[in-house]
Amino acid sequence: MAIALGLAVVLAIILDAVADGGPALAVLLYCLGIAAVRLPLRHSAPIGVLAIGGLLVEGAIHGRLGRDLSLILSACLVFLVAYSVKERRAARAAEAREAVLAERARIAREIHDILAHSLSAQLVHLEGAKLLLRADKTDEALDRVVHARDLAKSGLEEARRAVSALREDPPALPQALRTLAEDFQATTGRPCTLHISGAEHRLPPEAELALLRTAQEALTNVRRHAPGSPATVRLLYEPGSCDLRITNPASAEPGTPGGGYGLVGMRERAELLGGTLSAGETTDGFQVRLWVPA
Template sequence: MSEARRRWAVDCLLAGVLLLIGVGGTGPAGEGQGRTVTTFTYVLVVLVALSLVVRRWWPLVTLAVAATGTSTYLVLGYPYGPILLAFLVAVYTTARHLPLRPAAIASAAALVVLLAHTVVDGNPLGVVPGAAWVVVPFALGVTVRLSREAAARARDDLARQYADEERLRVAQEVHDVVGHGLSAINMQAEIALHLLTKRPEQAEAALTAISRTSREALDELRVTLALVRRTKEDETRSATAGLARLDDLVARMSETGVPVKVEITGERRDLPAAVDLAAYRVVQESLTNVLRHAGAATATVRLGYLPREVSVEVVDTGRGAVTEPGGGHGLVGMRERVAALGGAFTAGPAEGGGFRVHARLPLP
């Protein structure tokens, strides 16, 4: 059932309930108050109750019918009874579904129409209880509407926040993929240019490595962008980079002239997709920084599989400093990745020279 039909069904049910209450309760109310109940009394009760069927679509029409019918009912001297419940619902609906200004004007007009019987009866004291049948449901309707609007704004703000976070995540993924690939290609291109005239056969190997690295970077970039449309955990795990591709990363680095040694402690096992990706990106970005900034250096990658966390450490023997103009994105991006998973991240000069990056990623 669509939302519109569901609301219409609810309104029909509400109108039916108030109709039964009105028809069944008006007679006893007349007997208790010593007032006459006629056929026209029930016509007015039925008319006011049935007007609630369209209350969400035409709240002003519903209020006009309810106010006119209820006022006529009271002016004719019929007993105070269940018809006032339907009028109360009509006022609440107007305040709930219309902006404040038109709702207030319409409710004030309904109050004037409702109080016509006090002029006919010559009973000015009836103004106060009569006004309560408008003021109370009006205040309740406005309160509910403002609360719903505030909740809707909060949901919109949260959705925008999620969208911003997703854009930042994709931007970080693209930065890591493209940054690493271009750094490796740049290094291999310099090697090829240096060897082109002296050792053409070695230059050809460097150009082959450039072709392979660029192809792999493009493939990974396509996968990363495709992940924007993926939501299931199994799809994410099968498509994203992870520590299972660490050997390929090390091989690409070695081709650029940066020897990389990998040391693993603990029992290697499957990790949650987010942790696996973050660990891989920390290693990838750290090795990219080695390639960019460390000069002639070697690097050591240490992975520690502990019961409650995974530790990632990358140490190089280069110049011992990473300079990123304007603050850069590499170290900042790694820190944000790790912090998002509740982990700890440190980066700085290593003992004995070089640079050290260390991350601790907690496991669920």
Template sequence: MTTTNAAAATTDAAAAAARGTAVTGRVAETGGVFTVTDTAVARWRQARSLVFLALLTFAMLRADPRPAPAGRGLAVIALVAVAGVAWLAMTLRDGQQPRAAAIAVCGAAGLALCALDTRGYAPCYLIAAGTVAVAALPVAVAAAGTALAAAGLTAVLWARGAGWTEPLVWAGSLALVTLLGVVRRQRDEQARQARTVAALDERARLAREIHDVLAHSLSALSVQLETAAALLEKDRAADAAVLVERAGRLARDGLTETRRAVGALRGDPVPLGELVGALADGYRADLGAPADVTVSGTPRPLDAEPGLALFRTAQEALTNVRKHAPGSAVSVHVGYGGAAVRLTVRNSAPATPDAAPPGGHGTRGTPPPGGHGLAGLRERVALAGGTFSAAPDGDGWLVDARIPG
């Protein structure tokens, strides 16, 4: 094994082990997202490091000239054992302090072997220690330790009569290990941060879906049941039965919404026209008010994110009409353009101020509130790359969403 080949192989094996155990040991500290892939990669890197350790140990103990179990040879055998145990600890132990101690022991044993053994393999222990130090310790500490190891190795090899070529090659290898280790560490940190951001984005997406399903279904269900209870107290059983039946339909619709949300999270296409039509049908059936749906362009299935964002826009707009202007005439338009899909929902003032069903508010011309519903729609549409607006329009209100798709 040549000097340069030994340096390259040691760097690869030790860096692999260090990065692998660093991932498994620092997930809680970094707040990163730990995946099955991380586990498999960590185990593979550890296995490679252990294989190289076995090969290096064999070379130290079996290659000619073999160290005799006496005198200097016995010291070489003992140091190989100490360095091997330290290597195992660097590879398999978690925690910064135990690994720092193992790194120091492995480097010291390697330096002592460089003074006793002339076959050229001993600096591999220093390379391994420096690589793990860069991966597991603070960068400043690792750089200082690597510089100290390079200076000590150069002095030992020069004092042993190795000339200048070999010390310079090994010192340069240690410097290269430090540089590559810093780059790999930054890359791994960026990958962990990217996974963290992705997980936070997915949490926000789930939160929006939970709000949209539960806020619409459960709030409407609660109103119907509370109103039914009030009617029963007034001995209006027939009216209460109607509301109970409506509550049952709302519960079934809520289950359907939940299944639809799960499908969208899985990436299933969204039939926007069909879903918007169902919303309008429900509005007409519940309020006895006109609700028209028009479609322009060529309808097409939409990807989950833009399709669900437009459907939630229509759903939230109709819910706000139910709450704040029940009995209003509603017009919904879905326009399929070449590069985008536009959804508009407009309501006029209700025909009569008391057009609300039992339990409704009947507040004429009241604009939708700026609560979590509209804020969530703005966020959802923006994430899908679109634009969203909700503003007064004559005697009613206009909600407008445009999303590429």
């Protein structure tokens, strides 16, 4: 293509020198535009130099350098406009690719947050059940299997919710938190109080997702590590930020041991947004707090 366009430029200059007509100049400008749009700069630039040099030589030979100088300016303008169009197209394509990669990363993180924690906990329970069966402790082994089944059921429900959220527009954060509180109460039989203060408004999708996943993980930990305890969820909308706190009193019943990897993932998600996540004991129980700029 570069050779063909170069030859077309030379022929257009020769035809203009012989016939001094407009069609030859139109062909010249068209070839420069095509070269700038279709070819890389290392190939299109020599064609532009060839056109400018040919026009200068033609003007010097025929004594019409003034006319050809204006034509050279027009040729440079056409080349620059066509090249800028090409660069804008490349920039939009790059932005589209980055958006696709970011969406893939978001989906991967979402699936990991949902499944990795529940699957690792299931493996721990099943491994413990295997050891208990070898020791003829069938009742304790059955209890481990039941816990693993409950974790599998919970993970499957979370995966279905995630797929549904990817297919549809997710609900607003307050509504999603109300649903979580209702699920907690229906599952545990204990109250889950939700307090929302400040002017409610939609946050960026990444911020709403981080707040929702943190609330899910915190309420899951309450069910596992503090069985029988109620929970309180507080969401505060502030100018330029949002503050989420999940608290629960200490439980007299023994909970399921765990390593807290889910909160580690939530902390990483918060840091990606420029926020902070803290989790620890309080004077009367346990609190998980997430602050994100929004």
